[in-house]
Amino acid sequence: xxxxxxxxxxxxxxxxxxxxxxMVVNLGLGMPVHVADYLRPEVDVFIQSENGxxxxxxxxxxxxxxxxxVDAGSRRITLRPGASIIDSSSSFAMIxxxxxxxxxxxxxxxxxxxxxxxxxxxxxxxxxxxxGAMDLAVGARAVWVIMEHMTRKxxxxxxxxxxxxxxxxRCVKRIYTNLAVVDITHxxxxxxxxxxxxxxxxxxxxxxxxxxxxxxxxxxVTPPIATAD
Amino acid sequence: xxxGDAGRMPIDKRVNSAAEALADVSDGATVLISGFGGxxxxxxxxxxxxxxxxxxxxxxxxxxxxxxxxTHELIEAGLVRKIVCTAARGHNKEPSPFERxxxxxxxxxxxxxxxxxxxxxxxxxxxxxxxxxxxxxxTDLVRGKEVRCFDGREHVLEQAIKGDVALVRAxxxxxxxxxxxxxxxxNFGPVMAxxxxxxVAEVRTVLDxxxxxERVQLPGxxxxxxxxxxx
Numbered sequence: 329x330x331x332x333x334x335x336x337x338x339x340x341x342x343x344x345x346x347x348x349x350x351m352v353v354n355l356g357l358g359m360p361v362h363v364a365d366y367l368r369p370e371v372d373v374f375i376q377s378e379n380g381x382x383x384x385x386x387x388x389x390x391x392x393x394x395x396x397x398v399d400a401g402s403r404r405i406t407l408r409p410g411a412s413i414i415d416s417s418s419s420f421a422m423i424x425x426x427x428x429x430x431x432x433x434x435x436x437x438x439x440x441x442x443x444x445x446x447x448x449x450x451x452x453x454x455x456x457x458x459x460g461a462m463d464l465a466v467g468a469r470a471v472w473v474i475m476e477h478m479t480r481k482x483x484x485x486x487x488x489x490x491x492x493x494x495x496x497x498r499c500v501k502r503i504y505t506n507l508a509v510v511d512i513t514h515x516x517x518x519x520x521x522x523x524x525x526x527x528x529x530x531x532x533x534x535x536x537x538x539x540x541x542x543x544x545x546x547x548x549v550t551p552p553i554a555t556a557d
Numbered sequence: 558x559x560x561g562d563a564g565r566m567p568i569d570k571r572v573n574s575a576a577e578a579l580a581d582v583s584d585g586a587t588v589l590i591s592g593f594g595g596x597x598x599x600x601x602x603x604x605x606x607x608x609x610x611x612x613x614x615x616x617x618x619x620x621x622x623x624x625x626x627x628t629h630e631l632i633e634a635g636l637v638r639k640i641v642c643t644a645a646r647g648h649n650k651e652p653s654p655f656e657r658x659x660x661x662x663x664x665x666x667x668x669x670x671x672x673x674x675x676x677x678x679x680x681x682x683x684x685x686x687x688x689x690x691x692x693x694x695x696t697d698l699v700r701g702k703e704v705r706c707f708d709g710r711e712h713v714l715e716q717a718i719k720g721d722v723a724l725v726r727a728x729x730x731x732x733x734x735x736x737x738x739x740x741x742x743x744n745f746g747p748v749m750a751x752x753x754x755x756x757v758a759e760v761r762t763v764l765d766x767x768x769x770x771e772r773v774q775l776p777g778x779x780x781x782x783x784x785x786x787x788x
Contacts, residue, residue: 378671378672379593379594379596379741379744380741380743380744381740381741394739394740395595395596395625396595396596396597396739396740396741396742397596397739397740397741398593398594398595398596398740398741399594399741400593400594401594402594402595413740413741413743414743415675415743415744415745415746415747415748416593416671416675416743416744416745416748417675417676417678417679417745417747417748419672419675420671420672420675420676421676423672424672424690424691424692443695448697453652453656453660454646454647454652454656455621455644455645455646455647455653455655455656455659455666455668456645456646456666456668457643457644457645457646458643458644458668458669458670458671458698459643459644459671460643460670460671460672461670462670462672462673462692462693462696462698463670463671463672463673463692466691466692466693466694467672467691467692493696493697494695494696494697495696496692496694496695496696497694497695
């Protein structure tokens, strides 16, 4: 049986559906920034970027680029109405102090107890890059992860124990993958949604930790979204 | 000039050049350098520091190298002994100037979570020698640090960072050293200026009139020298 996983943008779309009105949201580099493009129309949020921008708007059009107005991914952005800018220590006070409702981060691995590994792939001859990942994983009121369910080599990323260096312990609440939506609970990983074409055995075969299937487990359905690549 | 002198000149922190502003930076100095993501890099001062040639520097900077920053010039000139940063990865497949020296064991690295980095510098300027934070607990970056439990949660003891000199980019200044910043230029500028013995700001322009109090983002009390760098 062939499984057609979601593409990156469809996975971001699914995460975006869970963003509630009025939330303060921090989006990590990579797949998570696309969440901003798929928020439900009735939802109004402030996107916080850890370099101190509160109220990140759309990317700046080419004729309105300002090199002093960037987000944490060095992207040239605009501000939304009501935006403000604070210094880095205040921005991380906002994050650490529990004033950010949710951060959505990319990840290499997540463990069944919520441990997160998303900063160090142990690349030879490459310097480490931690940025604000540890602060966000510890400080945000909820940590959601968007990731591919498996590595390019076909090994699972959802594990009993992380093998890569940890970003933070027991911090992840929810995982959106290209195959399923999984919650981290006291009992372990609970599958809330799964691609309709998959069986429980097929998802288990792609996962490195025990899975509990919620009694009301739903099909994971998204609209078709074309990716640029 | 005595305080009672009715004709006294008001405080004036303007200097004529970046070279003059950094003339007393010595070997072994710890240099705090603001800037993040292309905003707020003090590149005129960084280049003047390279020309000054002080050696064995410790740089405290968010990114060891960045495509819009000139820190690589200090590294390539062999002036840097250690870097304290949150991001030490080059942008390209080939190693960055930092990565080459780091792999060869010729430069030390302390990689710090960004919020802890900002708070350690803030503490350095605020008279706080150390503080506990939940960030980093259970990770490689805090190995060997003291851990203590507060409210049922593990915290790590982190020490303040102070600098001998801070290089900060701002938008406008007045003669008193008051600063304004454009957009995300702000980043580490205020805390770095506060945490350094000598805070130097390069600005787009110095205004003739004092900056109105409600627009001052960093009071001149925290700024020692101001140099016009242009846009």
